[in-house]
Amino acid sequence: MKLENFQWDHDADGIVTLTWDMKGRPVNLLSMSAVADLGQVAETLAKDVTIKGLVITSAKDGNFCAGADLEEMAVYAGKPSAESVKAAFDLMMNVHKTFRKLETSGKPVAAALNGTALGGGLETALSCHYRVAVDDARSQFGFPEGQVGLIPGAGGTQRVPRLIGAMGALPFMLESRRIGAAEAAGMGLIHKVVPQAELIADAKAWVKANKSAGQPWDNRDFRIPGGGPFSTSGAQVFTVGNAMLRQKTYDNYPAQRAIMSCVYEGLLVDIDNGLKIEARYFVKMLMNPVSRNMIRTLFLSMQELGKGARRPQTEAPVDVKRLGVLGAGLMGAGIAYVSASAGIDVTLIDTTQERADSGKDHAAKLLDKQIARGKATPEEKVEILSHITATTEYAALKYVDLILEAVFEDRDVKAGVIGKADAVIGDRAVFGSNTSTLPISGLAETSTRPESFVGIHFFSPVERMGLVEIILGKKTAPRALAAAIDFTRKIKKTPIVVNDSRGFYTSRCFGTYTQEGLRMVAEGIVPPLVENAGRMAGMPMGPLEVLDSVGVDTALKITRAARKEVFKSETPDETEALMASLVEDAQRPGTKAGKGFYDYDERGKAARLWPEFLARKKNWRTDAEVQELITRLLVIQALEAARCFEEGVITDPRDADVGAILGWGFAPYTGGPISYIDTMGAKAFVALCERLSAAYGPRFAPNALLKDMAANGDNFYRRFGAKSAA
């Protein structure tokens, strides 16, 4: 027997230890070749009388198996030809056949989980009769498939509910929850948690003590825990589950619906037919553009950008060991915290020692929260805080590799700190600005080294948001870009690279969403309908709630500045007037004040739309088609992204799609605004824009690039040449 991915060790007791160790990878994947190996193993296990049982474990540090090989799956994704449907179905049925062989050989099979088992990794373990996991806080167990538009396809939707019941299985799979070993044991997914040193011994002892073994579902008396779909409790689970699913996803995510169907339909039949049902749904999801787009953006592109795909390869790595942060407010403190957590020494500067200290204190509070959640230790807190020096002294910046300014959004204030820092930092230091609106090329001119100046735009709250938008000024040199990307990767965030423009890429496109929502309200469409349309479109919040959270006052300031500086107009339009009436007449600037378009409760949660705002108008329009509102809200953002391509603000579809989903929560099921257009097709998108333009105004007019692509049957991923092209 020749195994590609496993080591085989047959001991004196007749127990085989199979150690998973995929070549050239830091983690194991359930690839086609791993399945082929397991097929041979299952065959030999059944036939060879000298083998008494099997223990499957892994040689990778902290990892049993990270899941299926998505790159292999992506080959079929979104291409529903008869051949690819058949090939994908056969592939999944082969996995089922292999796992069934493993669990029905009659001989005991134990999984010794030395670390994380996700997706196909957890499904491999579930095909074993016994699961023991190492006691390691790093370990994660779960099914992430739903996050890329797929379903657990290696038996997860059938084995998990048969093991723990549909009530526990459904939310676990639908929400792609990741849990630790203790919780997995509590749920009944694994049998035991032991210290590292006892792992293999425990698995072997179990094999020895269980000369023959089978799965509960192969037992003739098997009953589904908690009852099947037609039992009283089962009926409740599925009725309530369906309603909750609809409420949470608005049915934008076909995979979540398919998981529900697999569990429901699968529990009505035996395991073998259940697995066949799962394979059919899996292939159906794989052929759906939703999974193709989600896999591409949220897995492949994110991985490529995370590895530095946009980094100028000519530049040597820039290891930021010392960072200077100017401004210890909301953003500066957050940046200091994530940087110190990555082991970077941070000098945090503000105008007074008190303010600088309060920035450091913010980091301490975030760490306290982590400790309370069991995600950090008090020792780690001391260690991380020791990396932050809060001061008012610019001299302390002398040896920094990178500066990040996050002072007030005011050109003169920024110019002041840039000048002061410039005077002390070394020649090789790179200067980054976290400005949200001021052009980078202009700010760079206030520095003595515009070629070392680059925009490094974070999102709030810094510790939670995974994106950093890097903005190139006219003179930004490749080394400054390389430094910005290397720094972003060091703090474990995903960098996208854009060119300088008003609002850069993310704020500019995102602004069209709130603006369109305001226009709808100005048209007299009843606000709750507008808010619901936003959420139904797949956005995390309705346009008015987002405005509140950004600050209606901030949005008003930006709108006013754009009107005066770009449109050279003295007359505010209706949407600006709406914001001004809220901020200036009613003193309701948004969430931070507990009042904006919404009233907020003490925890800062939106309690209700402000009744007086609703009472301003007697004859709100309730007749608007919600689907039309959803279309307007998505198209206006996608169109702006297309304009950013035409103007060269953005140049790579991966940046555009990843930036949109991570940066402002653009409907993830679309795979991003560019995937949204490509999936519809440029021709259909242009026709849609023309219809909307005639109905609602020229802001919907398609640009020349889109028209050209429509005429040539082209798409963005092809034309703008991302590696993971469709």
Ligand code: NAD
């Ligand atoms: P903030 O008001 O919370 O913090 C600004 C800090 O800068 C304050 O602590 C202030 O004391 C300090 N400061 C002002 N002048 C200074 C000077 N001369 N020297 C040193 N420190 C000085 O503001 P923020 O929300 O953290 O925003 C900071 C920057 O980040 C702005 O450019 C903003 O546009 C940008 N930004 C903000 C967000 C956001 O959501 N808040 C998101 C992305 C980018």
